[in-house]
Amino acid sequence: MPDIPITLNGEPATTAARSLRDLVAEITGRAIADDGRPADGSRLxxxxxxxxxxxxxxxxxxxxxxxxxxxEIVTANQGG
Structure with missing residues (x-):
């Protein structure tokens, strides 16, 4: 399937992802289970x-x- 045009965090982008889960996995570089948790069991x-x-x-x-x-995909950051 061809990439689709989207707006990601306010910027034009294209993606091969077809679900929000697949896009989060693409952006984070981590496998995401169907329940939205990282497949490796760590925190996301x-x-x-x-x-x-x-x-x-x-x-x-x-x-x-x-x-x-x-x-919009927002990542929590720790620190100050």
Whole structure:
């Protein structure tokens, strides 16, 4: 399948991902299970929104991406 155009964190992008879970995996470089947790059992520290609505991680796998989707992926950082 060809890449689809999206807006990722306010910037134009293209992706081969077809679900929000696949996009998070692509961005983080980590395998993500269907429940939204990292496949290796560690912590992820990521939140995701599609078209201005936060998507719970348990729904990432069932949330399809579409051309022109507006996606925000936020990573928690520790420190000051």
């Amino acid at each position: 520290g990521v939140a995701a929104a599609l078209d201005d609505a936060v998507v719970p991680r348990g729904r990432w796998a069932a949330t399809p991406l579409h051309p022109q989707a507006r996606v």
